[in-house]
Amino acid sequence: xxxxxxxxxxxxxxxxxxxxxxxxxxxxxxxxxxxxxxxxxxxxxxxxxxxxxxxxxxxxxxxxxxxxxxxxxxxxxxxxxxxxxxxxxxxxxxxxxxxxxxxxxxxxxxxxxxxxxxxxxxxxxxxxxxxxxxxxxxxxxxxxxxxxxxxxxxxxxxxxxxxxxxxxxxxxxxxxxxxxxxxxxxxxxxxxxxxxxxxxxxxxxxxxxxxxxxxxxxxxxxxxxxxxxxxxxxxxxxxxxxxxxxxxxxxxxxxxxxxxxxxxxxxxxxxxxxxxxxxxxxxxxxxxxxxxxxxxxxxxxxxxxxxxxxxxxxxxxxxxxxxxxxxxxxxxxxxxxxxxxxxxxxxxxxxxxxxxxxxxxxxxxxxxxxxxxxxxxxxxxxxxxxxxxxxxxxxxxxxxxxxxxxxxxxxxxxxxxxxxxxxxxxxxxxxxxxxxxxxxxxxxxxxxxxxxxxxxxxxxxxxxxxxxxxxxxxxxxxxxxxxxxxxxxxxxxxxxxxxxxxxxxxxxxxxxxxxxxxxxxxxxxxxxxxxxxxxxxxxxxxxxxxxxxxxxxxxxxxxxxxxxxxxxxxxxxxxxxxxxxxxxxxxxxxxxxxxxxxxxxxxxxxxxxxxxxxxxxxxxxxxxxxxx
Numbered sequence: 035x036x037x038x039x040x041x042x043x044x045x046x047x048x049x050x051x052x053x054x055x056x057x058x059x060x061x062x063x064x065x066x067x068x069x070x071x072x073x074x075x076x077x078x079x080x081x082x083x084x085x086x087x088x089x090x091x092x093x094x095x096x097x098x099x100x101x102x103x104x105x106x107x108x109x110x111x112x113x114x115x116x117x118x119x120x121x122x123x124x125x126x127x128x129x130x131x132x133x134x135x136x137x138x139x140x141x142x143x144x145x146x147x148x149x150x151x152x153x154x155x156x157x158x159x160x161x162x163x164x165x166x167x168x169x170x171x172x173x174x175x176x177x178x179x180x181x182x183x184x185x186x187x188x189x190x191x192x193x194x195x196x197x198x199x200x201x202x203x204x205x206x207x208x209x210x211x212x213x214x215x216x217x218x219x220x221x222x223x224x225x226x227x228x229x230x231x232x233x234x235x236x237x238x239x240x241x242x243x244x245x246x247x248x249x250x251x252x253x254x255x256x257x258x259x260x261x262x263x264x265x266x267x268x269x270x271x272x273x274x275x276x277x278x279x280x281x282x283x284x285x286x287x288x289x290x291x292x293x294x295x296x297x298x299x300x301x302x303x304x305x306x307x308x309x310x311x312x313x314x315x316x317x318x319x320x321x322x323x324x325x326x327x328x329x330x331x332x333x334x335x336x337x338x339x340x341x342x343x344x345x346x347x348x349x350x351x352x353x354x355x356x357x358x359x360x361x362x363x364x365x366x367x368x369x370x371x372x373x374x375x376x377x378x379x380x381x382x383x384x385x386x387x388x389x390x391x392x393x394x395x396x397x398x399x400x401x402x403x404x405x406x407x408x409x410x411x412x413x414x415x416x417x418x419x420x421x422x423x424x425x426x427x428x429x430x431x432x433x434x435x436x437x438x439x440x441x442x443x444x445x446x447x448x449x450x451x452x453x454x455x456x457x458x459x460x461x462x463x464x465x466x467x468x469x470x471x472x473x474x475x476x477x478x479x480x481x482x483x484x485x486x487x488x489x490x491x492x493x494x495x496x497x498x499x500x501x502x503x504x505x506x507x508x509x510x511x512x513x514x515x516x517x518x519x520x521x522x523x524x525x526x527x528x529x530x531x532x533x534x535x536x537x538x539x540x541x542x543x544x545x546x547x548x549x550x551x552x553x554x555x556x557x558x559x560x561x562x563x564x565x566x567x568x569x570x571x572x573x574x575x576x577x578x579x580x581x582x583x584x585x586x587x588x589x590x591x592x593x594x595x596x597x598x599x600x601x602x603x604x605x606x607x608x609x610x611x612x613x614x615x616x617x618x619x620x621x622x623x624x625x626x627x628x629x630x631x632x633x634x635x636x637x638x639x640x641x642x643x644x645x646x647x648x649x650x651x652x653x654x655x656x657x658x659x660x661x662x
Contacts, residue, residue, distance in 0.1 A: 057205040060244055062265060064289040069330065071202075071209070077291065077330040078209070079385055080107035080147055081337025084156060085135040086116050087362055088340040088372075090128060091624040093135055095397065096338050096372050097142050102396050103367070103378055104385035107145035107209065109295070109332045110136070111154045113162040114189055116346070119443075121166055121185070124192060136200055140207040146200075147295075147332060149212040150193060152186045152231075157302055157348045157358045159444070160513035160522065161215075168438040168521050175521060176217070178226045187234060194238035203242045210244040211235065212295070216269070218249040218259025221519040228261045248295040251282035260286050269296030269334075272312065272320035276327065292329035297321065299333050299377065300365030304356045305511075309615040309656035311365045314377035322384045333381070338372065339364035341620050344548070344605035345444035348515030349522075354489040355472065357511040359616045360607035361654070370620050370654065371586050373399035400623075403585040405650035410576035410636060412646065414562035417480050417505055419573070420448065420543050422550055422559070428541035434526035437510060440544045446509055447525055448543040453478075453502045453532070461533045463504075464493035469528030472511035475571050475639055478504055482570030485640060496532075504537070506530065507571050509639070511608075547637065552603040557633045569641040576648070577631040584626035588618040588651045593643025600635040601625055612640075617655035 058072040069076045081100050088096055100108055112132055118124055126132060139146050153176055154162035164185075167173055173181050200206030213231050235245055248267050249259035251274075260266040266286045270279040280292045299317050301310035324331050339362035349357040363370035367378035374396055382391065416423070429440065434449055463476065465486065474486040476494055479502050484494045486506075498504075506526070513522040529536035556562075556575055589599065589606075596610045604625040611617060626632055634648065 058202060059242070060202045060209040062244065062290050067289060068291050068328065077328060078107040078145060078147070078332075079105055079325070079330070079389070080109050080145075080332040081105050081367070082109040082111075082332060082334035083336070083338045084111055084158075084340060084362075085132065086113055086129065086158075086346065087342065088338070089622045089624050090131070090134075092372055092400075092622065093138055094142070095400065096368060097139060097144060099368055099372065099374060099378075099397050100337060101142050101144055102392050102394065103337075103382050104389065104391045105144065105337070106389075107147055107332070108139055108337075109147040109149060109334055110139075111156050111158075111162070112148070112150040112193065113154055113156070113158050114152050115160060115162055115164040117193070118164055118189055122188075126196075133196055133200075136208070140200070144207065145202070146208045147210050147212070148197065148208050149215060150197065151215065152189060154215050155516050157342075157350070157362070157515055159346050159348050159515070161348065161515035165438065165443040165513065166441070168523060169441065171438070171523075173521070174222070176214075176220055176227065177222045177224045178230060183227075183230055186231075190234050190238060194235070198239050201239065201243050203240070208243075210246055211239065213245050213247060213264055214259075216249050216255070216259060217247065218252070218255030218257065219516075220258075223258035225258075225261060228264070232261060232263050246293075246295070251279045253282070253285070256282060256286050265290060267293035267295040269294060269298075271298030272316045274320070276320065276323045280327065280329065292324075292327055294324060294329060294331050296334040297324070297331050298335050299337065299367055299381075300335065300339075302335070302364060303359040303361065303615055303656075304350070305359055305610050305616075306613045307615065314375075314380040317377060318380040318384050321381060322387070325384065325388045333367070336362070336364040336366040338368035339366045339370060341370055341607065343607050345510065345512065347512045347607070349512045351514045351517035355514070357472065360609070360619060361616050361656075363654070371400060371402070401583075401585045402652035403580070403583060403587050403650075404652040405578060405580065405587055408576050408578045408634065408648045408650065410574040410634065410646040410648065412568070412642070413556045413573040413575045415480065415567075416507065416571035416573065416637070417448070417477060418562060419556075422555060423545040423547055424448075424543040425546075428543045431540050431542055432538050433529055433536070434540055435542055436527060437508075437524035437544075440525070440542065442544040444510055445547060446507055446545045448545065449506045449508060449526055449530070450541040450543065451504050451537050451539055453498045453500055453504060454537070455500050457496060457498050457532065460495035460497055462493050463496045463530065463532055465526065465530050466528040467492065469526065470508070471522070471524045471527055473509040474526070475507040475509070476505070477507070477570055478502060480505070480570075481567075482640070507639070548605055551600045551605075551635050554603070556635065568644065571637065571639050572642070574636040574638060574642060574646050576634045578634070578650075579631055580626055580628055582628060584623040584628050586623045587621045588654045589621055590618045590649040590651055590655060592647065592649060594636075594638055594646075595640035595642075597636055597638040602627060602633055615657040617657070618651060620654065621650070
């Protein structure tokens with residue numbers, strides 16, 4: 035069928051097919067190069083949202099705005115590590131209640147394109163794979179390694195039975211399911227692994243569901259990422275030659291619908307680089323070009339990005355380790371706080387040329403409030419509260435152990451030893467290349483000396499006496515989610531040495547900071563007799579009250595260096611003011627209290643300002659320039 039004819043068929047059949055309320059069919063039509071939904075030609079216009087990056091109270095608001103933008107579907111990742119936190123330990127409650135999220139999409143009239151992995155990338159910690167897989171150090175991820183397949187099969191047998199009743203063929207709204215994610219970009223090119231996944235998905239979801247893959251338009255990636263029995267789709271962004279890009283899909287799928295599963299509406303931010311942005315006009319033009327060809331499109335990366343709360347941000351490896359910022363705004367059509375942008379309205383205008391928009395206005399931006407300045411006080415240096423943060427006590431080891439050997443997934447570990455001899459002249463404290471993963475804050479006699487960093491400074495000059503205490507606080511900045519062909523272990527991966535002589539006899543403290551803070555510490559604890567210094571890892575506390583409302587807000591850290599913020603026990607993620615580009619953290623109104631104090635806890639890692647203050651604003655700041 036000629037493409038204009040296909041577009042007419044789609045326009046004529048779209049409203050009828052969207053209204054089908056009961057079990058139906060969703061199939062490939064190779065003769066007419068389209069999808070068929072309940073027998074009628076169909077194409078979807080979709081956008082991506084990651085429920086794990088959006089507070090549950092905001093799910094409805096974000097999904098409704100996506101629906102009112104003219105989208106017929108949403109694309110949803112399921113991060114394995116978000117749900118199976120330890121082997122055989124599952125969490126599908128609260129913000130992790132993926133079934134509730136999927137039911138909400140159905141209630142609002144949105145179809146779902148599901149991407150359950152097991153690997154998802156998504157700039158998410160370890161690409162969604164659980165860190166506990168690395169407890170077996172020689173495991174080969176994303177391959178037919180029996181240890182990896184056993185863990186995958188166990189997970190899929192928990193997850194996919196929750197998905198099956200929600201498939202379109204069973205009366206649900208999930209029209210298609212992706213297997214793996216851009217597998218062609220991974221070095222292994224293990225077709226046996228893909229075949230195993232195909233068999234597992236078919237066994238657990240049935241023979242009728244449409245299974246697909248997504249890869250770039252590069253020939254080699256399409257060769258390694260596709261498999262007979264999985265419909266091959268491609269991804270590309272604005273500025274690409276649409277005809278050439280879909281030509282790449284046609285080389286592996288000569289017939290069937292044209293599909294761009296990841297149309298890039300924006301781009302991510304890395305710590306230390308400029309805030310990324312993509313022109314609204316450019317995005318809209320590319321979208322219209324694809325729709326004129328009758329293609330189905332998912333706008334990812336992203337339609338709504340959200341926030342990498344706590345420790346969930348991942349990292350890319352592009353010649354060096356590149357950790358992702360806490361904000362996952364992505365310059366997306368819906369901002370980090372869920373506000374419609376100029377880009378959203380440009381996209382909506384394009385969509386209106388091809389199908390009717392839902393009746394009614396676009397919901398407005400969520401209200402924001404600038405709560406102003408809040409004074410904090412120093413509570414304690416981190417090294418003075420190890421009994422609270424590591425209640426089980428330290429682990430003794432001749433040489434350093436990794437996070438994985440300690441079974442510590444995220445956060446921080448303290449490595450403690452003593453100088454073995456007098457060091458009267460400056461000696462070089464250092465580590466082998468790539469062995470500090472990812473940042474090490476060094477204290478000698480509890481005095482901060484400086485920071486060692488992966489792919490950065492790896493030596494310091496120190497002096498001291500035999501028996502002086504040496505501590506290094508190791509920070510995990512997020513495991514690599516894309517770009518590396520090796521597992522990303524964390525902690526001290528090699529021996530710390532003094533003038534090239536290895537240090538030994540370590541006491542190692544895996545820190546459970548979040549557990550303590552969630553239980554009310556340090557606000558419920560007796561005041562510590564804190565040393566007065568402002569440098570080095572330390573906790574700061576304060577409170578503020580809302581004026582009868584709990585609206586979204588953004589907190590700025592003027593004069594602070596790097597650390598984490600908790601409000602009322604909720605980990606809002608990392609700030610890194612001195613490196614940027616992100617200058618504020620998003621605070622959802624849903625974490626705030628009305629009528630009682632809001633408890634603030636800050637872990638500053640390098641150095642607080644002389645007067646420790648936070649500033650709550652009604653808008654975000656990137657690179658010290660106003661964002662949306």
